[in-house]
Amino acid sequence: MDEHISVLLTESIDGLNIKEDGIYVDATLGRAGHSSHILSKLSGKGKLYCFDKDNDAMEVSRNRLSAISPQFELIHADFKNLKEELVKRGVSSVDGILFDLGVSSPQLDNGERGFSYNYDARLDMRMNQEDKLDAYTIVNTYSETDLRQLIFNYGEERYASSIARNIVEARKEKPIVTTFELVDIIKKSVPAKYLRETHPAKRTFQAIRIEVNDELNGLKKALKGAMELLAPKGRLVVITFHSLEDRIVKEAFKEASEPEKWNRYMPVTSVTSSVEFAIVNKKPIVASEEELSINRRSHSAKLRILEKN
Ligand SMILES: C[S@@+](CC[C@H](N)C(=O)[O-])C[C@H]1O[C@@H](n2cnc3c(N)ncnc32)[C@H](O)[C@@H]1O
Structure with a gap:
């Protein structure tokens, strides 16, 4: 239940190009899979800052990391405020930052968190248990138009219209409380052949999770802050799990x-041709055959690396 197999572990740690006395940031601590490897490469002069907005991740990972070295600090905060949180701690320049986006396996497998369409639970999906907005509120209060747009934009779901319509119909009878109630409504909203192609709730659940956790806006802000923090030759390493996230990372790096x-309105003297960053891998790195065979989560993973010049 508490296991999480880290995705693209070797590739992302190599991508960080770790110096033993460097300062590193793991923006998505999870079960400390990546953080343990980073920390074990640091000397007494190095430091690792780890972010997660999930309380459970903090508690489990503190013990795991303490057994390796004391050179780390856990920060219970949203990574969208990565730069501000680090500057508050006197850190204005770092040698590497890792993002391993999405949810961890323990979050998915913990029935109570309501992230998974495979477990029956109250509709929740909050990564930070202290946040106000949850999946229940979205499903039961958003208008049909808002639900349709959300499911279409964040889930890229072609049956968004009928799913949104049926959600609004169903909640006229009684509130939609659990994940399985929502799954049933989705199953009734799509054609039979779709049920054979994929899990019909996959895209709608992704869309609601993105909205609950404001994932895409948070990522854009976090990437900007991360780039501003990088020291020369510092590396930004990002693992994404769906096309919406990957597009944001790809465009920000580009x-x-x-x-x-x-810019024809700018005086010639202020036009500079110097480029601050270089893309390390032109094509995203994906999981090897070996990793694909042991970790289902690795199938959609894409790793991109940026270096400060
Ligand atoms: C895929 S898991 C990371 C797994 C980790 N790399 C490991 O190997 O154990 C992603 C983690 O990032 C956290 N997370 C996602 N979005 C976040 C955000 N905006 N701010 C802080 N933490 C976030 C989730 O709570 C989850 O624990």
Whole structure:
């Protein structure tokens, strides 16, 4: 129940190019799979800062990391405030930052958290148990139009219209309380052939989870802050699990690594052709055959690396 197999572990740790006296950030601590490896490479002069907004992740990982070295600090905060939280602690420059996005296996497998369409639980999906907005509120209070747009935009679900319509119909009778109640409504909203292709609730659950945790806006802000913190030769390593996340990372890296565009309104002296960042791997790194055979979560994983010049 408490196990999480880290995805693209060797590739992401190699991607960070760790110096033993460097300062590193794991923006998504989880069960400390990646953090343990980073920490074990640091000397007494190095330091690792670990973020997670999930209380459970903090507690379990503290013990695991303490057994390796004291050179770490846990920060219970949203990574969208990564830069602000580090600056508050006197850290204005770091040598590497890792993001391993999404949910951990313990979050998915813990029936009470309501992330999974495979377990019956109250509709919740909050990564931070102290947040106010949860899946129940979205499913039971958003208008049909908002639900349709959300399921279409964040789930890329082609049956978003009928799913949204049926949610609104069902809740006229009584509130939709559990994951399985929602799964039943979704199953009735899609054609039989779709049920054979994929789990019909996969995309809708992804969409609601993104909305509950404001995942895409948070990621954009976090990437900007992370780039501002990187020291020369510092590395930003990001593992994504679906196309919406990957697109944000790909575009942010592309923009950061392109020379400033010529602006005809700017005086010639302020036009610079220097580029601050370089993309390390032109194509995203994906899991090897071996990893694919042992870890289901690795199938959709993509790893991108950016280096500060
Ligand atoms: C895929 S897991 C990380 C697993 C970890 N790399 C390991 O190997 O054990 C992602 C973790 O990031 C956390 N997380 C996701 N979005 C976050 C955010 N915006 N701020 C802070 N933590 C976040 C989740 O709570 C989860 O524990």
